[in-house]
Amino acid sequence: MTTFRQRFVGATELPKTLTEFDVEQSFQLSKDDLDAIRKRFRTAGRLAAAIQLTVVRATGRPLDRLTNVPRALLRSLCSALGIQETSIASLKTLYSRQATLYEHQAWARQVSGFTEVDADVLASCAQTLGRLAGTASSVDELVKQAEIWLFDQGRMLPGDRVLRDLARQAYLAIDEAALHTIREQVGEPGVDKAIRAVFSMRRGRTGGTVLEWLKGSPGKHGPSGLSEVTDKINFLKDLGVDRWTLDAIPNARLRAYGQTVVHRPPSETKRLKHETQSVEVICFLRMILLELTDVALYIAARRVCDLVRRASTKVQGKQTRGLTHYREKQEQIRQVLHEEGPDAEEKLEALKQLVPKDDVEPRYSRAALVRQALVEDSTRVQALLNGLTGLDLQGRANVPSLKQIDVLRDLKARGVKELPQDFDLSITDPVWHDLLRDENRVKAHAALRACALMSVRKDLRGGRLWIEHSLDYRNREGLLIPPEQWKKERGQFVSALNLVMDPRKLLEVIRANLEAGLAGLAEALRTGKVEIDEQAQFRLPALLPLEGDDQVRRARDAMFNAIGECQFSDMIVEVDVHVGLTETLLGRKANSVQELLGCYGALLAHGTENDAKGVAAMVPGLEVAHVTSAMRALEAADRLRKANDRVVAFQKRFPIAEHWGKGDKASADMMSLDASKHLFNARIDPRRRTYAVGIYTHVLSTYGVIYDQPIVLNERQAGAAVEGVERYNATVEDGIRLSLLAVDTHGYTNVAMAVAKLLGFDLCPQLRNLSERRLFVPKRMDVPDSLAVATVDDISERAIIKGWDELLRLIASIRIGRVSPKFVLEKMGSAAQGDPLHKAADHLGKLLRSLYLCDFFSNEDFRREIHTLLNRGESVHQLQRAVFHGRVMPERGRRSDEMRAISGSHALLTNIVIAWNTMKMQEVVDRWKKAKTPVDDAWLRRMGPVHFGNINFRGTMSFGIDRHAATLLQKQQVERRRA
Template identity: 45%
Template sequence: MSSFAKRFIGVENLPAKMSEFDVQQAFCLSKDDVNAISERFRHDRRVAAAIQMVFLRASGRPMDRFASVPKTLLRSVCDALQTSAVSIATLRSLYERRQTLYEHQAWSRTYLGLQDFDDAKVKQLEQVLAVAALEAAHPDDLGESARMWLYDRRIIIPGPRRVADLARKAFEATEAAMAATIEVAIGKAALRKVIDWAYSLRPDSMVSHIEWLKTPPKRHAPSTVTETLAKIRALKELGAHLWALEPIALSKQKAYAVHVMMRRPSMTARIERQRQTVEVACFLRVTLMELTDMALLQASRRSQDLFRRAAERVQKGRLRSKDTALHQAVSAKKVLHDETKSWRDRVLEARALLDGISDASTCSFASQVRRALAEDSRRVHAHLAGLRDIDFAGAAGDRGHEQWKAWSQLHALNIKEVPPDFELPPVGVAWNAIVNDLDAQSRFRSFEASTMMALRKSLRRGSAWVNHSITFRARESLLIAESDWASTKEQHYQLLGLPMQAMEFLTPILAGMSVCLSALAEAAERGHLEIGADRLLHLPPILPLDEEIEPRKTREAVFKHIGRVQLPDLVMEVDAATHFSEALLARRPTSNNELLAVYGALFAHGTDMDAAGVGSMIPGIDAAHIATAMRAIEFSGRLRRANERVSEYQNTLPIAALWGDGTKGSADMMAMDASRHLWTARVDPRRRTYAAGMYTHVRDRWGLFYDQPIVLNERQAGVAVEGVEQHNRSADRIRVSLLAVDTHGVTNVAMALAKLLGFDLCPRLRDLRERKLLVPRGWPVPDSLDSVTLRRVSITSIERGWDELVRMVASIRAGKASAAHAIHRLGSAAIGDPLHRAADHLGRLLRTLFLCDYLAIPDYRREIHTLLNRGESVHQLQRAIHGGQVAQERGRRQQEMIAISGAHALLTNIVLAWNTKRMDGVVARLKDDGLEIKEDWLRRIGPAHFSHINFRGTFKFNVERYADVLIDRAAGKAIAKSGA
């Protein structure tokens, strides 16, 4: 069930006000319902029975007998039953006899097929919660899981206190088991020393070790790498890299680590002993893994910097060499043309001048860069020396890992040359010439440079790894275990809908490719595309649609009727419809201030303002409360669930169906300006400013269904596939079957994995005229296409790697690995790996199929461009919401950057949802007034409009207007009473 549809599950009563949309979505009576009620109850009892039944069906629990009934719900029920309108607004007034209330509830249970929550069901739920607690981040998350489990199995949901008690009991039992695991893994005495060390002050500093570890990395610089490695060294001295905490789920460790990150050390020191032990141990372990990831990412960028500097030096040297060579050649020419000298003297003098020209220009640019990198020995050696405290592991025979081990041995000898009796491991062919130099010192410098580049490549492809890391783990840890795969592979194949043999999957693809090639040849004959004498494709531009005045006039009229709006009013209206604030807190807010703090946290994360700036714009709320709420909504999954609620709400509005069927989408990155002091920032090649990447997936109905922060200038194919896979996992959503991306969002491997996961990756390719069609060797191709066809697809490679490829896809579907991580591991650094080869060759086939359709069918090409342009329109709205840059001190932690991306996407979805709702209402009113509005006009009008929204100024929230809907006053009073 989607997050939006969950908002009424487990509630005891309904808000005093309810929208018509909510009634239609969750409390509607069908014809069968009306007939059943009419047959069972007499005329004056039908309304009360119907209310009991629709509430029980929507919430999974009986309605409180003192609850009020919204007038919209009463009117809807009366209209469905064709009875006179009832104005009474509480159940107490509907039921003069309590026995009648119980009879109606009993009938509703029987009619809906609901079961009582008996002792057997309690035991089953306790078992389910015990499993769910292994990964739950908070007891509130377990409470939601419990309500969903009961609702899905048609079991009456008990009161919130009983559900909370069951969730808390399961959570505490798991916490006790974690404490026992940690005590065994570390040892009692060592654990006591670890906790004492965490709270102790660092030498020559007034900062505790916990505070020091919590300090995020600064800007990209060698000093930042040094500090990160110092923290890793300190944690390894504690033995954190040896703690056997694998029985505890990583998500669980992260959840406990976040608690320590959010609190001051003095607050952590005052909590209960068992919980404190678990939190501190998990914090230290997770911090070690995250710091290792940071160090390796920073080291990778540092090696890139050194390589780039070497290339710049070579380029400058080549330019100087060219100038010198030209000058000497001109001088030699003058000498040869000097008739005053004999020919012998001229030749000798000219030869002397030409002998001064270096032979370096005959070497390739890449070989000169490698030599220049080896000459930069001081920086290269310092870079490798800094990594010596990281425990690298690798596959047998991996070149990078073998070179690292050899370098470590040389470094331990504290020498600067290769001893004559020391045998160096094999290096790449490109490095052989300089590594095998006769000079021992030159050999050492060249070997260091080769080791640095080879180790980086091995880490990227996964043939070398670090056990105390999250991102750079061993490949086997990302896959279903071999023993499990051998025994369950048939079930995984069935779940994925894939055949056991590769040829069964490839046969329809190859048959389709023959048809597509013939269709493309016919399109070329008809002049829809041209294959020039230069052996390149020449595609005519897509003709624009006929410009119509009516869609533009309709758009202006619609938004004129909508009028201007303040951002606080917009946010509260969407919250009242979707309850995204409940998703952010994992419960309903209990007071006005708590609700305002949540809104303030959303603005502080999702805009270019900070907590202090937002606090000054919201009267009555303090910046400290906003900062606390900012940390609360960083909990894993909360912003994602809130986004799902708003996106699904926007998707269900009637007008959204005119924009698409929900099965297509687009994905692209937006560069968000950032400080140059943010270590993950990169230079945006377009605007030449430092920026962080925000990658968003936009549905054809305009809503954002996934977001993720990424690093600029890196391939985006992994996150493109990851977003659709995460969205499609929910069974009740409309599955996305086509995703349009640009060139950066696609690789052959990504196209293959996307197809095996059940959707098509469709790129708008750059340099399309230079693209070739790839077919299997010996495959027949129409003569007209022969010049743009390459026979470079190996069916044998796909067959050989088919089982491992499906194993990778099954691991992604099972949640063992993310699609982004898998595609990153199968990038260009993995060339030569059988798994990479299988995925790459399958992707070549799929790309050829796509190119044939893209080139031969103009309407298909137009659809891809339309989807991508829709995403670009959303980017304009996103820039209006976040007009500045990410502050210098923010975004250094991965969790904080995820929160920035999620909050920004949520604000974007809120604006899109509000505009869609208002557009739907205005269009309906205009049609009722007799104004002709064609559906074709509405299809060309989108909700990514923002000129009528005031994003700045004083934020005044009319909380009392929506208090009955958004705030749980009863829970707030109970908390205040217990505190008193």
């Protein structure tokens, strides 16, 4: 069952606002149902029985005789049964006898296949909740998951009290298990020491408690920011947090415990009972250490880039001054040569003085000059290197960077400030050897520090170095399937992945397809569809626009004129009524109008440029405290993702969406949100030259945003691209998995293309640079003569065969969730060259890229499809910029949870607009067809639901909750408001 239809599971009554669309999706009678009703009941009892049957199938619970029945459901059932439409208000009108009600309920259970729960089923449900409690953020969320699990098992749902007791027990068991783990791994003395430490007062000008200090986020990525982070890490290591082994506590639960401390004032945490305080504080400290380590490494990497940039600027200045000197020298030579009076011998003597025989300057490359400048900047280099080496770096055997660090530590311990003459140059990169041989051994010592700094950064990025108390820089080997388990279960994993044990079979298929693709490309080259220029690079003709653009534009304008103007707040409420957004975000229906408004306000505060104070000023009756409290609640894991899934499923169900695609293709790209320069994770957007943070989104061919994640600007996005597809395919419930993802140049690498293919989908990049359009083929492969100049035969099939088993192990580890594609691909970039696994994936990816380019170059329809997918993603980005047109302020986005909430809320608001537009477009199309107005399907295929010119995103917002209170609020709250 899809998440969209799950919104009715567990309902004890149906909303009056139930629409015809809801009825069509969830309350329809089949032909067999109609035959069973007509056979079992007389005309007078058929409507009541039909109501019971449809409601049991949608909710898992029967309706009692006092429940109101929505008008849309009555109209649909009367039409299906062929009886006159009635206007009854509740089932009480249909059931004059209580026994008849019980008889109909029993019949509905029998026909629908639902059975009553028993002790064994409840025990199984309790076990399931025990597993789910590790990631659930509240008891209400567990109750909802219990309802869905029982519904999927075909069981009638018991009363709320029964399920709530099971949920509380599961939650309590998780707490007890966490407390047991902490007492076992940390010990009571360690727990008491940690609690005393975090509530102790700090000395100095700032004051406050240590807990408040640890909760503070770093500012800019400068030296002071790095120093602040490393001070916190050292404090936590002094407490022994890096030695705590809390693997028995699920990572999601560890984060949930830690977030409660982050979101709560220290005084309230201090008043908790000792057991609860122990669990939350210890998990908070562990979570903070993991996050701070990642932040420290991120800031250090930025600082390395800054140092290299500073050195490059210094070299550029020297080169500019050197050029001026040479021009002056050239002018002097010209004056001597063209001066009248002196004879040739005098001129020759003057030229010898201007250009001495022994004055020959050595020639260095720009990279060599930058390395020299880094050596001269020894103070900054040493400070940064000291910060990195104090983070407990670990690595593979014989990693040169660790050997360099050991040498530096030994020299420092002995108080030696010069590099020994007998230093082993083999542990360093050859490009540094000239600097390390310098006669000035103090300068050579500085060169070793600069070399070690660059080596550590490269090995961290390549996965050869790692830190155990980190999330993004852990040991890759420890995250993969253990070798013993892989050896034993390899056949099962490979079979489940639908791959082959012998890579030669796969290579034979790829080689055959590549030969056919090259032949087709040679034919396209012969017929002039593709050209190869003088630089042996492919050039493609521009895609011509499709005919009928004016007709499509006029039809689109007419459609949105018929839809009319709309307030953003009304759109949010209307989609919430249909989908149950706030129920997903809160884990239950809202208890009050204030809580509902707070949830809407939190969405706007996270997903737009407004902050909590600005949103409270826009929404009458809403206070800042309500918004900030709800904003913290939205940071809980997966809540925004589940809400987005519901909205996308809702939007895909409209018939008009079928014109835009089947839902098996998508595009992925990054959009940048302007941000304050005081955010440590902000970088300069190269296009707009402003500080910004990145939001990477996956957009379906039907326009819905199916996955979003915050990323860092100016870095390869291939890991984020593959991660989004794998996460979506792992959770999609309608059976339509993504088979193709269109990306731009930043969204691919050769390794990513190989990983994507082995995970079951094609990564299709639209390459911007002509130099990247070369075709790579296996060695000694026959290539058509016309393509020989544009091909490179350096693919080693032997390397693929040699690394195939490790590649399969990697893919299997991704598929079962042990490691994320983003983590893997970030560690398999250019810094991982020399790793056999990287080499195998890189060569396989080059083969797949050549196969893809053959189709992309020779098939115009395929090229247009990729172009269309990317254009749809860009149109969604335009809508996203209308939703969020300002910038991320410095007090937001410093924590990873905040950035995920900003990204998820922004995607959810965007999806709300897309879903609402789709719903209204469907209504207009239905009216046009009913009025016999011509509507061409070809026009609909080229109209998108991302129009926003008719939407008012700003100003005072009024949410019309009173009209939908029965749907959006808890039942008891609705009755209280009526009273």
